[in-house]
Amino acid sequence: xxxxxxxxxxxxxRDGLATEMELDDDVVALGQDIGKNGGVFRxxxxxxxxxxxxxxxxxxxxxSGIIGSAVGLATGxxxxxxxxxxxxxxxxxxxxIVSHMSRYRxxxxxxxxxxxxxxxxxxxxxxxxxxxxxxxxxFYAHEAGLKVVVPSTPYDxxxxxxxxxxDPDPVVFLEPxxxxxxxxxxxxxxxxxxxxxxxxxxxxxxxxxxFTYGAMxxxxxxxxxxxAEEGIDAEVVDLRTVSPMDRESIVxxxxxxxxxxxVHEAPKSGGLAGEITALLQEEALLYQEAPVQRVTGFDVPxxxxxxxxxxxxxxxxxxxxxxxxxxx
Amino acid sequence: xxxxxxxPENRVQVLDEDGNLVGExxxxxxxxxxxxxxxxxxxxHFDERAVSLQRQGRMGTYPPLSGQEGAQIGSAHAxxxxxxxxxSYREHGAAVVRGLPLKQTLLYWMGYExxxxxxxxxxxxxxxVPIASQIPHAAGLAWSxxxxxxxxxxxxxxxxxxxxxxxxxxxxxxxxSEGDFHEGLNFAGVYDVPMVFFCNNNQxxxxxxxxxxxxxxxxxxxxxAYGFEGVQVDGMDPLAVYKxxxxxxxxxxxxxxxxxxxxxxxAVQYRFGAHxxxxxxxxxxxxxxxxxxxxxxxxxxxxxxxxxxxxxxDETVDEIEETIEQRVSDAIDEAEAEPRPEPEEMxxxxxxxxxxxLREQRDEFVETVxxxxxxxxxxxx
Ligand SMILES: Cc1ncc(C[n+]2csc(CCOP(=O)(O)OP(=O)(O)O)c2C)c(N)n1
Numbered sequence: 001x002x003x004x005x006x007x008x009x010x011x012x013x014r015d016g017l018a019t020e021m022e023l024d025d026d027v028v029a030l031g032q033d034i035g036k037n038g039g040v041f042r043x044x045x046x047x048x049x050x051x052x053x054x055x056x057x058x059x060x061x062x063x064s065g066i067i068g069s070a071v072g073l074a075t076g077x078x079x080x081x082x083x084x085x086x087x088x089x090x091x092x093x094x095x096x097i098v099s100h101m102s103r104y105r106x107x108x109x110x111x112x113x114x115x116x117x118x119x120x121x122x123x124x125x126x127x128x129x130x131x132x133x134x135x136x137x138x139f140y141a142h143e144a145g146l147k148v149v150v151p152s153t154p155y156d157x158x159x160x161x162x163x164x165x166x167d168p169d170p171v172v173f174l175e176p177x178x179x180x181x182x183x184x185x186x187x188x189x190x191x192x193x194x195x196x197x198x199x200x201x202x203x204x205x206x207x208x209x210x211f212t213y214g215a216m217x218x219x220x221x222x223x224x225x226x227x228a229e230e231g232i233d234a235e236v237v238d239l240r241t242v243s244p245m246d247r248e249s250i251v252x253x254x255x256x257x258x259x260x261x262x263v264h265e266a267p268k269s270g271g272l273a274g275e276i277t278a279l280l281q282e283e284a285l286l287y288q289e290a291p292v293q294r295v296t297g298f299d300v301p302x303x304x305x306x307x308x309x310x311x312x313x314x315x316x317x318x319x320x321x322x323x324x325x326x327x328x
Numbered sequence: 329x330x331x332x333x334x335x336p337e338n339r340v341q342v343l344d345e346d347g348n349l350v351g352e353x354x355x356x357x358x359x360x361x362x363x364x365x366x367x368x369x370x371x372x373h374f375d376e377r378a379v380s381l382q383r384q385g386r387m388g389t390y391p392p393l394s395g396q397e398g399a400q401i402g403s404a405h406a407x408x409x410x411x412x413x414x415x416s417y418r419e420h421g422a423a424v425v426r427g428l429p430l431k432q433t434l435l436y437w438m439g440y441e442x443x444x445x446x447x448x449x450x451x452x453x454x455x456x457v458p459i460a461s462q463i464p465h466a467a468g469l470a471w472s473x474x475x476x477x478x479x480x481x482x483x484x485x486x487x488x489x490x491x492x493x494x495x496x497x498x499x500x501x502x503x504x505s506e507g508d509f510h511e512g513l514n515f516a517g518v519y520d521v522p523m524v525f526f527c528n529n530n531q532x533x534x535x536x537x538x539x540x541x542x543x544x545x546x547x548x549x550x551x552x553a554y555g556f557e558g559v560q561v562d563g564m565d566p567l568a569v570y571k572x573x574x575x576x577x578x579x580x581x582x583x584x585x586x587x588x589x590x591x592x593x594x595a596v597q598y599r600f601g602a603h604x605x606x607x608x609x610x611x612x613x614x615x616x617x618x619x620x621x622x623x624x625x626x627x628x629x630x631x632x633x634x635x636x637x638x639x640x641x642d643e644t645v646d647e648i649e650e651t652i653e654q655r656v657s658d659a660i661d662e663a664e665a666e667p668r669p670e671p672e673e674m675x676x677x678x679x680x681x682x683x684x685x686l687r688e689q690r691d692e693f694v695e696t697v698x699x700x701x702x703x704x705x706x707x708x709x
Pocket of ligand 1: 500
């Protein structure tokens with residue numbers, strides 16, 4: 001049995017990265033302020049002194065340059081792990097993501113694949129300035145050729161990050177910064193994998209299935225517990241990877257309960273809740289007892305923090321959504 | 329030779345570190361000199377109060393400016409009344425000079441959308457947080473003036489458009505690495521627009537020092553690549569900054585033959601405090617570096633000069649300080665008295681006309697909030 005450490009989610013990022021850098025010399029981390037400063041959230045703290053300046057690289061302030069050079073590094077046989085300081089600043093590099101990172105394999109008929117992991121702190125809830133709170137996972141999930149991970153626990157974070165680095169294809173790894181330090185969990189030392197593309201059932205239940213991921217997993221579980229006292233038994237499924245989605249687990253849970261609620265903090269329109277709703281329509285129409293409820297952010301820019309509590313789904317809104325589905 | 333046409337290695341300076349006149353005194357009247365002093369003091373005091381508000385949990389993350397007053401205030405005062413300012417997120421001092429009330433700046437960093445509302449009569453764009461993204465905007469803004477000034481007869485030749493309006497666009501040393509910087513300056517050169525690009529080289533982009541940002545010897549020399557002049561100025565010398573900016577704005581309006589309108593100014597300076605209140609600079613920089621730069625502080629420097637010119641004495645300094653303290657604390661009171669936004673305000677500005685489905689989202693949400701009560705949504709401060 002391996003030893004464990006009690007880690008926060010952001011420490012698990014660091015641990016996952018360090019573990020894989022130790023095992024594989026091809027892994028390099030690069031980004032703004034990740035070296036000496038250890039990253040603005042300290043996700044790479046101490047890695048530069050451990051692995052040196054050529055493996056943990058402080059880059060110029062240039063997202064297109066960071067992602068574009070990681071694409072080049074990967075074509076050259078490295079396994080780059082670029083960090084974008086906040087997911088709200090991925091857009092200067094968006095062209096590199098959608099024009100190059102996602103399609104190198106297709107373009108070169110698999111002569112090249114890009115084993116790279118693009119990491120970024122993501123999502124709202126930390127009272128940050130403008131452009132520091134977005135959740136745009138749908139952009140990346142919509143882009144063929146990418147895998148998109150949004151972990152919700154320290155254990156998963158480390159295992160998923162290691163799997164992502166070992167994956168031959170490019171992965172966008174979105175780290176919910178609201179829960180970077182919200183709680184701790186025992187995480188094994190050394191390496192282990194949590195497979196990409198598999199959901200986890202966080203709470204078993206028989207009345208309704210609630211699908212969620214990332215930071216929203218916690219208010220969702222909270223809502224499920226409080227409704228349990230009223231006799232509503234909700235199953236909570238944490239997707240963990242939003243692309244490719246674990247369609248089997250979603251459908252299986254829905255066939256058991258016949259009712260579904262999807263919770264995410266991203267805007268409602270064009271969000272992944274719509275995708276899940278369509279999936280259930282296609283695969284399990286005859287099991288459907290009630291319309292699928294979507295509890296999400298709104299179709300407005302994420303507001304500055306005086307209003308952000310209104311924007312983010314909370315346990316109260318999740319409870320409403322669940323009741324709506326159950327009482328239909 | 330104008331101040332601008334010079335070897336970028338050769339930094340423009342008017343006052344030395346002790347406030348002695350060492351360069352050509354800019355064309356500047358006594359009242360403006362005193363205004364620059366007052367506004368620098370105001371910016372410094374505002375900054376100190378803002379950092380302390382953040383520490384007390386009364387404001388969110390805030391980017392301090394102390395050390396950079398000379399560059400901000402000196403350059404902003406060189407603008408003519410109708411000129412425009414395109415700020416980054418750190419130009420709180422320059423913004424006040426342009427007419428943005430202090431209350432707005434406070435509100436913005438307190439997390440209120442209302443802080444971004446620029447008054448009709450203030451020619452300033454809202455704060456830009458994504459680094460360098462405002463630079464192409466500035467190029468486009470100035471281009472629009474040229475396009476709009478073309479009369480119909482001469483419509484064919486866009487480049488011939490002439491305008492009396494000019495602008496200034498601020499950004500940091502880190503911003504010069506972004507693609508947007510290159511694209512913005514390139515457009516500015518190609519369309520020959522009346523915009524001054526003002527780089528606040530405060531030595532650090534969070535933890536990355538200027539030398540790791542670019543292998544160029546100076547940032548000013550980057551202008552070469554776009555076909556216009558670059559000039560380096562002592563950014564902690566408010567009078568040198570005023571002079572260089574004034575010359576650059578003059579050239580933007582009335583370029584000489586074979587001269588392009590844009591200029592890139594690299595103002596060499598230092599930010600005394602953290603990058604933002606969320607940052608801990610002791611991780612990456614030495615305290616003696618900070619001390620060395622503090623010796624160049626723009627405020628005592630101008631104060632010494634003004635005293636030697638007989639424009640300032642102890643009494644006036646006290647008076648100025650009192651007025652400033654009052655003004656800042658009034659603005660804080662006003663900002664803190666601002667009522668918390670109502671949930672429906674979130675929907676107000678997403679579209680000119682709220683689409684029906686979004687109206688539904690809004691109405692449903694307002695009903696939800698009413699049902700649960702606001703306390704169910706708002707976390708404790
Ligand atoms: C496109 C983008 N990438 C990253 C960030 C995060 N960030 C905020 S400020 C900053 C450093 C900026 O340095 P500089 O341009 O020198 O300006 P300064 O803050 O020193 O005035 C970084 C990396 C951002 N705001 N925008």
